Amino acid sequence: MAGTNSSKIGVLVMSYGTPVSMEDIEPYYTHIRRGNPPSPEQLAELTERYEAIVGGVFPLRENTDRQVQGLQEVLDRLAPGTYKCYQGLKHAKPFIEDGVEEMAADGIREAVGIVLAPHYSIMSVGSYIKRAKETAEAKGLKLASVEEYHLHPKLIAALADRVKTALKLFGEEVRPADVKVLFSAHSLPERILQMGDPYVKQLLATSEAVAEAAGVSDWQFTWQSAGRTHEPWLGPDILDTMQSLQTEGVKYILSAPIGFVSDHLEVLYDLDIEAKAFAKNLGIHFERIEMLNTDPFYMEALAESVMAARNGRD
Numbered sequence: 001m002a003g004t005n006s007s008k009i010g011v012l013v014m015s016y017g018t019p020v021s022m023e024d025i026e027p028y029y030t031h032i033r034r035g036n037p038p039s040p041e042q043l044a045e046l047t048e049r050y051e052a053i054v055g056g057v058f059p060l061r062e063n064t065d066r067q068v069q070g071l072q073e074v075l076d077r078l079a080p081g082t083y084k085c086y087q088g089l090k091h092a093k094p095f096i097e098d099g100v101e102e103m104a105a106d107g108i109r110e111a112v113g114i115v116l117a118p119h120y121s122i123m124s125v126g127s128y129i130k131r132a133k134e135t136a137e138a139k140g141l142k143l144a145s146v147e148e149y150h151l152h153p154k155l156i157a158a159l160a161d162r163v164k165t166a167l168k169l170f171g172e173e174v175r176p177a178d179v180k181v182l183f184s185a186h187s188l189p190e191r192i193l194q195m196g197d198p199y200v201k202q203l204l205a206t207s208e209a210v211a212e213a214a215g216v217s218d219w220q221f222t223w224q225s226a227g228r229t230h231e232p233w234l235g236p237d238i239l240d241t242m243q244s245l246q247t248e249g250v251k252y253i254l255s256a257p258i259g260f261v262s263d264h265l266e267v268l269y270d271l272d273i274e275a276k277a278f279a280k281n282l283g284i285h286f287e288r289i290e291m292l293n294t295d296p297f298y299m300e301a302l303a304e305s306v307m308a309a310r311n312g313r314d
């Protein structure tokens with residue numbers, strides 16, 4: 001049995017994490033809030049949002065499991081017997097640290113970390129990688145990392161394909177040119193702008209590349225899912241943007257949440273329930289592109305990024 005895993009390169013696949021059950025929402029939320037438990041009102045509000053989208057399993061958990069498995073399959077095809085994937089979550093078990101420890105326990109000496117989020121921000125991908133590197137160092141494991149893949153040609157192709165497909169959801173009478181495509185991503189506190197963070201620039205670059213590949217000329221980028229804290233968050237928010245678009249006479253909106261890769265709360269609730277109802281009130285027909293989940297092109301973009309990072313210097 002010796003050496004079956006220890007000769008492999010570990011791949012730490014990192015994702016946000018989601019609760020395992022309704023009872024688990026409180027400890028999960030407390031972890032997101034760096035150990036400060038939410039107020040009863042905050043907890044009730046988040047629980048209601050999850051109740052609206054969860055039918056049994058929390059969708060992000062299933063999707064992350066499938067994405068890790070899908071990446072393993074592509075890596076096995078491209079480089080048989082070379083890589084072994086492990087999961088590491090930011091706010092739920094198995095935590096990022098657990099994933100690195102599991103690799104170390106399997107005898108793995110060399111690994112690559114990648115986050116299931118294509119755009120780099122110090123507050124998102126940067127913090128995942130920092131935690132992974134700290135544990136790897138403590139365990140004597142060499143860890144390279146993929147910092148971004150927001151312009152990977154296969155990611156752009158997969159997203160453009162989804163935009164083109166979704167433009168047909170408005171019906172035959174509606175010309176694609178009459179539809180406003182609204183790219184969006186998770187807002188972050190405005191102070192990232194003073195930190196020289198590449199997040200905004202990368203999101204605009206992805207939006208532009210996808211619009212071009214899909215032949216879309218009428219598009220805009222907007223933020224969504226801002227936190228409810230006292231500091232200012234990046235705007236405009238998607239609801240405000242839709243309000244302005246309505247006054248400009250826009251009747252059809254295609255939502256393209258390119259900052260996310262899975263069906264989860266920010267998509268299934270914030271867009272499909274909240275934004276859709278808001279649009280309906282404005283008399284706007286609102287549709288959304290399908291999320292990437294285990295899209296084969298997305299899985300290949302991840303696999304190629306992992307292989308490139310392994311061959312790279314860091």
Ligand SMILES: CC1=C(CCC(=O)O)c2cc3nc(cc4[nH]c(cc5[nH]c(cc1n2)c(C)c5CCC(=O)O)c(CCC(=O)O)c4C)C(CCC(=O)O)=C3C
Pocket residue numbers: 015016017018019032033046059060116117121123124125186187188189226227228259263264265266
């Ligand atoms: C940049 C970014 C991404 C995208 C990149 C990435 O994927 O990493 C992302 C994804 C996600 N965010 C998620 C869930 C939540 N995020 C929260 C709160 C926060 N998000 C933040 C940032 C991000 N979040 C920040 C700065 C906060 C404030 C607290 C803090 O400073 O950390 C809260 C608290 C309540 C609320 O504010 O709504 C929840 C429940 C889920 C899981 C959904 C599910 O379970 O289906 C996913 C994929």
Ligand SMILES: [Fe+2]
Pocket residue numbers: 186
């Ligand atoms: Fe979040």
